[in-house]
Amino acid sequence: MTMNAWPADPFASTPPKAPERRLREPGHVPGEIGIWVFIFGDLLIFALFFGVFVYERSRSAGLFEQAREHMNLTFGAGNTLLLLTGSLFVALGLNSLRHGASGPGSRMILVTLLCGFGFVVNKYLEYSNEIEAGHTPSTNGFFMYYFVFTGIHLLHLLLGMVALVIMYLIARKPALGSRDLRNLEAGACYWHLIDLLWIVLFALLYLMR
Amino acid sequence: MSCEASSGKNRAVVAWLVLMGATAVSWYLGDGHGARRFATVVVLAVAFAKVYLVGRYFMELGQAPRALRLLFGGWTVMVCAALITMFVVTDG
Numbered sequence: 074m075t076m077n078a079w080p081a082d083p084f085a086s087t088p089p090k091a092p093e094r095r096l097r098e099p100g101h102v103p104g105e106i107g108i109w110v111f112i113f114g115d116l117l118i119f120a121l122f123f124g125v126f127v128y129e130r131s132r133s134a135g136l137f138e139q140a141r142e143h144m145n146l147t148f149g150a151g152n153t154l155l156l157l158t159g160s161l162f163v164a165l166g167l168n169s170l171r172h173g174a175s176g177p178g179s180r181m182i183l184v185t186l187l188c189g190f191g192f193v194v195n196k197y198l199e200y201s202n203e204i205e206a207g208h209t210p211s212t213n214g215f216f217m218y219y220f221v222f223t224g225i226h227l228l229h230l231l232l233g234m235v236a237l238v239i240m241y242l243i244a245r246k247p248a249l250g251s252r253d254l255r256n257l258e259a260g261a262c263y264w265h266l267i268d269l270l271w272i273v274l275f276a277l278l279y280l281m282r
Numbered sequence: 283m284s285c286e287a288s289s290g291k292n293r294a295v296v297a298w299l300v301l302m303g304a305t306a307v308s309w310y311l312g313d314g315h316g317a318r319r320f321a322t323v324v325v326l327a328v329a330f331a332k333v334y335l336v337g338r339y340f341m342e343l344g345q346a347p348r349a350l351r352l353l354f355g356g357w358t359v360m361v362c363a364a365l366i367t368m369f370v371v372t373d374g
Contacts, residue, residue, distance in 0.1 A: 102350065103342045113353060120361045127365050131372030150309045154302065161298040164340045168290040258342075265340045269333050273361075276329035280312025281322050281369070 104259030112266050115229075119270050122225075126218050126277055133214055138282060140215035143208065148199040149279035152192050156268040159188030163237075163261045170244055170257060179244035182237055185264065189234045196227055219278055226270055233267045236260040297339035304328050304335075319373060323366055330362035 102109065130137045166181030203209075203216070210220040240260040243253050308328050311321040337354045338344045344351075 099345050100347050101342075102346060109350060113357070116357050120357065123361060123365060124368070127368045128372075131368065134373070146309060146313055150305065153305050157298060157301050157305065160336065160340045161294055164294040164342075165291055168294065171290075262341050265336055268340070269336045272332045272336070273329050276308060276312075276325050277365075280308055280325045282312065282314070282318055 104262045105255050108259040108262055112262060115266060115270075119273070122222055123273060123277060126222070127281075129214055129218065130281070136213055137215045140208075140213055140219075141279070141282065143203075143206065144219075144279050145199065145202065146279050148195055148202075149275050152195050153271060153275050155188045155191045155195070156271050159185040159192075160265050160268040162188070163240075163264050166244070167257055167261050170249060171254065173249075175244060175246075175249070179241055182241045182244055186234060186237045186241070189230060189237065192230060193227070193234075196223070222274055222278070226267070226274060229267050229270065233264050236263055293339055297335050301332055301335055304332050319370075322369060322373075326362065326366050326369065330358050333362075334358050 162181045162184040166178045166185070168178075169175075169181065170178035200220075203219075208216045210217045237260065240257055243249070243257055246253060249257075308325050311325050315321065316324075334355070337358070341354075343354055
């Protein structure tokens with residue numbers, strides 16, 4: 074005879090539910106497979122962007138280097154630090170939420186959102202400076218790639234900020250189910266993708282000489 | 283706080299510290315320090331090492347299924363190798 078954890082209750086209309094599984098186990102897919110299909114699709118497209126940039130740079134190395142010297146490294150590095158810090162807080166927030174700490178978890182998602190706002194403000198100032206200096210997408214190949222790639226990345230980031238707002242609303246729920254946690258993980262993975270793509274863009278556009 | 287929560291938090295904080303340090307090294311090299319060709323190769327290698335750390339510790343791929351880890355690791359290594367090779371071969 075086997076021991077049953079839930080004693081039979083002939084009057085109950087539905088059997089009692091087992092507690093939700095919240096903690097990760099080895100082999101756990103962060104988020105769900107759909108978000109990874111999207112992430113790898115994006116990674117392939119950006120791999121193509123990176124390759125095109127390095128190839129074009131090799132064809133006009135002097136011009137690209139001259140244009141790069143106009144770039145303000147502080148803007149690029151500042152944005153890298155903001156995104157890395159945002160990624161840390163969303164990872165810590167998710168960790169807290171998995172362990173039922175909804176207050177700290179949701180506040181950490183807000184900190185990530187603030188980092189995202191900081192990135193947008195920084196990018197606005199940087200674009201303004203470049204345009205004032207007469208650098209537009211039609212100036213030369215370097216600035217064309219700079220505006221197009223960072224513009225596409227900025228669109229990703231704005232979408233990521235919408236995802237963070239949704240994540241915040243989920244995190245504020247009184248009780249989180251396994252579906253909520255999967256959605257939070259998927260949102261966090263998308264935010265980390267934005268961070269990851271910027272790391273390479275920063276190296277190619279600002280640091281490669 | 284449980285032991286698992288604490289270790290997850292510590293891993294993320296250590297990864298962030300390493301990522302910040304790596305960013306400082308890249309920033310220094312990209313700002314005109316070191317031999318140009320060497321500096322660019324290091325900057326690209328460090329960038330993809332950072333990408334790997336983000337995947338492993340922030341995206342939590344360290345505990346993900348093997349196929350997912352191999353796909354992500356494969357993308358990181360292949361794109362990094364392709365870009366560095368293109369740079370080294372074409373750099374006059």
